[in-house]
Amino acid sequence: AQSVTQLGSHVSVSEGALVLLRCNYSSSVPPYLFWYVQYPNQGLQLLLKYTSAATLVKGINGCEAEFKKSETSFHLTKPSAHMSDAAEYFCAVSVKGGKLIFGQGTELSVKP
Amino acid sequence: DAGVTQSPTHLIKTRGQQVTLRCSPKSGHDTVSWYQQALGQGPQFIFQYYEEEERQRGNFPDRFSGHQFPNYSSELNVNALLLGDSALYLCASSLKGLVDGNEQFFGPGTRLTVL
Numbered sequence: 001a002q003s004v005t006q007l008g009s010h011v012s013v014s015e016g017a018l019v020l021l022r023c024n025y026s027s028s029v030p031p032y033l034f035w036y037v038q039y040p041n042q043g044l045q046l047l048l049k050y051t052s053a054a055t056l057v058k059g060i061n062g063c064e065a066e067f068k069k070s071e072t073s074f075h076l077t078k079p080s081a082h083m084s085d086a087a088e089y090f091c092a093v094s095v096k097g098g099k100l101i102f103g104q105g106t107e108l109s110v111k112p
Numbered sequence: 113d114a115g116v117t118q119s120p121t122h123l124i125k126t127r128g129q130q131v132t133l134r135c136s137p138k139s140g141h142d143t144v145s146w147y148q149q150a151l152g153q154g155p156q157f158i159f160q161y162y163e164e165e166e167r168q169r170g171n172f173p174d175r176f177s178g179h180q181f182p183n184y185s186s187e188l189n190v191n192a193l194l195l196g197d198s199a200l201y202l203c204a205s206s207l208k209g210l211v212d213g214n215e216q217f218f219g220p221g222t223r224l225t226v227l
Contacts (some may be wrong), residue, residue: 032213043116043202043218044155051213087188090154097168098214099145102154 002027002095005023006103014111019078021106023065023091026072035065038105039087047089050074059084063099074085114139116205116219124225125193133188133222143185145216146178147202155202161186182193190224198226 007022025031027067035103036044055067065076074091091103117136123129131150137144143162147155161180175191184205190197200223204216 034215036218043220044204045218046215049213049215064140092154093215096212098143098211098216099157099160099163099168099170100155100204101149101157105152106156 002031002093002101004091004093004101005108006089006091008106009104010107010109012109012111013081015083016080019076019081019085019108021076021089021091021108022099023074023076023103024072025074025091025093027093033065033067034092034100035059035063035074035076035101036092036093037061037087037091038090044090047076081108081110083110083112116217118201118203118208118219118222120222120227121220122223124227126227127193127195128155129193129226130189130191131193131224132147133144133190133201133203133207133224135186137184137186137201137203138217141205141217142184143177143206143208143214144184145182145204145206146186146188147204149200149202150220165209168188193226196225198224200224 003026005024012047033050048057052068059082092100119134146158146162149155151202160168164180177189200221202221203219206214206216
């Protein structure tokens, strides 16, 4: 069965520092992978999506993620954190029929 | 272009009551999925509606039911509410929803509190 594991329920960085949010997946077939962001009291916003067209995927807000099949990983990075990046981030895998399976989430804090 | 809308925004119910949540999909979308997000957790898939039929279902009891209307909007009904049903309920819409990897667009959610 497909699943997603996000390492680190809470990540704290300083403003301007590199952001790295970790996601590992389990899938018996080539996966479709997503990163979503959730700001307080809001729904989920899609940051980026992997569909096997390219291993390095660029998304909105300067985010990117690299699909590494050998490591079954899809980590999200952003070169420079802004205060406005503070939010909850979810990695998800799309399984048969379009259903999404989400990780537990990583809360990102940005210190001034 | 309106995105996914949900109503109401917040709802407070007592144990044993029934609740109905509503969702209008993004313009042009024909598939609606519902997710439950408990506090501090990732969203959990409840079910998906396409062509007015439930197409997929997650690990939720029969107390959770839904409906999709001809205009693609959807309702989520929960009967015999339990304290554990307190959560943020998210609706997501997509196009031709049974396709693997389809991008889903989420609404702002309905916060349900069961007392």
